[in-house]
Amino acid sequence: MTAPFATLAEFRQRLADAPPPDMRAAEDAGARNAQLTKPPGALGRLEEVAIWYASWRGDPRPRIERPQVVVFAGNHGVTARGVSAFPAEVTAQMVGNFRAGGAAINQLAQAAGARMDVVALDLDRPTADFTEEPAMSEDEVVAALAAGWQAVDPEADLLVAGEMGIGNTTSAAALAAALFGGAGGDWVGRGTGVDDAGLARKAAVVDEGLALHPQAKDDPLEALRRLGGRELAAMAGALAAARAHRIPALLDGFICTAAAAVLEKASPGALDHCLAGHLSAEGAHGRLLQALGKAPLLDLGLRLGEGSGAALAMQVLKGALACHSGMSTFAEAGVSGG
Numbered sequence: 001m002t003a004p005f006a007t008l009a010e011f012r013q014r015l016a017d018a019p020p021p022d023m024r025a026a027e028d029a030g031a032r033n034a035q036l037t038k039p040p041g042a043l044g045r046l047e048e049v050a051i052w053y054a055s056w057r058g059d060p061r062p063r064i065e066r067p068q069v070v071v072f073a074g075n076h077g078v079t080a081r082g083v084s085a086f087p088a089e090v091t092a093q094m095v096g097n098f099r100a101g102g103a104a105i106n107q108l109a110q111a112a113g114a115r116m117d118v119v120a121l122d123l124d125r126p127t128a129d130f131t132e133e134p135a136m137s138e139d140e141v142v143a144a145l146a147a148g149w150q151a152v153d154p155e156a157d158l159l160v161a162g163e164m165g166i167g168n169t170t171s172a173a174a175l176a177a178a179l180f181g182g183a184g185g186d187w188v189g190r191g192t193g194v195d196d197a198g199l200a201r202k203a204a205v206v207d208e209g210l211a212l213h214p215q216a217k218d219d220p221l222e223a224l225r226r227l228g229g230r231e232l233a234a235m236a237g238a239l240a241a242a243r244a245h246r247i248p249a250l251l252d253g254f255i256c257t258a259a260a261a262v263l264e265k266a267s268p269g270a271l272d273h274c275l276a277g278h279l280s281a282e283g284a285h286g287r288l289l290q291a292l293g294k295a296p297l298l299d300l301g302l303r304l305g306e307g308s309g310a311a312l313a314m315q316v317l318k319g320a321l322a323c324h325s326g327m328s329t330f331a332e333a334g335v336s337g338g
């Protein structure tokens with residue numbers, strides 16, 4: 001299936017067309033939750049999450065049976081500025097590792113019972129260094145958005161979009177700064193583990209990018225084109241497709257959240273079908289989640305990316321729905337109410 005857009009303007013229109021949650025299903029799920037064999041509220045946030053999930057599936061008693069993880073990979077021209085602790089060739093090498101089943105995300109997707117797909121985006125053709133010119137042309141960013149959209153299985157019932165791209169914490173920081181304000185120093189973190197000099201370099205590179213691309217501050221999709229990367233655009237495209245198919249999604253770490261934030265800024269409410277899977281140890285992730293009004297499900301000190309934190313959070317969501325849809329009511333079980 002081809003993506004239903006060929007320009008950024010058409011992609012913008014798809015965001016505007018996003019379906020709302022089914023409030024009738026939410027109401028029915030809430031009524032069911034109130035009858036389950038537990039003290040009211042005893043399953044804490046799991047209860048709220050189950051009702052939220054039901055609203056997006058349009059089913060008051062849904063189950064998670066076809067979760068999907070997609071890992072998108074892209075290369076970044078800005079790596080020439082010495083912003084990562086690892087060389088750019090690691091991106092393609094890790095794609096090989098994903099395909100061979102040897103990465104953390106392979107294990108975590110499997111543990112969550114999720115199908116996992118890997119989409120490598122023009123790895124031989126890195127984006128342009130955003131301190132010199134826009135990272136991508138309009139055709140390139142639209143192609144990456146479309147690759148993300150097309151990678152989503154319309155039959156999936158939960159989505160995680162993950163990424164691999166050496167240098168992409170710098171790109172994500174630049175994007176976050178363009179979307180939410182502040183300087184490079186407010187948004188950069190250590191990524192793969194840069195030292196203090198590397199961190200200062202990252203902040204300076206982001207500041208240079210912001211100075212070269214003032215238009216990025218006025219238009220989130222233009223920010224994505226100028227400062228982002230192919231895998232960031234693909235994650236945004238995948239999350240937008242999930243919304244169109246009414247597939248709930250879990251956000252991963254700093255990079256995934258920065259890409260997702262483009263959608264929310266372009267069309268407020270565009271991330272209502274997404275929960276924050278976890279809080280990354282990458283410095284500014286907490287601030288980014290706060291700006292989006294999202295509270296993470298997990299906080300385990302992960303700073304990996306690949307979709308790893310969100311894939312773990314899939315298991316929390318599966319637990320929530322197993323309880324919500326599988327438990328007996330007080331009447332069914334013959335248990336006395338309070």
Ligand SMILES: Cc1cc2ncn([C@H]3O[C@H](COP(=O)(O)O)[C@@H](O)[C@H]3O)c2cc1C
Nearest residue numbers: 084086163164165166167168169191192305
């Ligand atoms: C072996 C390896 C596996 C990874 N898996 C995810 N990342 C993570 O690190 C990169 C971002 O950090 P930076 O901006 O510092 O380059 C991304 O590719 C991200 O997914 C990895 C990085 C490495 C080295």
Ligand SMILES: O=C(O)c1cccnc1
Nearest residue numbers: 253254255280303304305
């Ligand atoms: O939070 C993330 O997504 C992250 C942090 C560090 C390195 N790679 C990814």
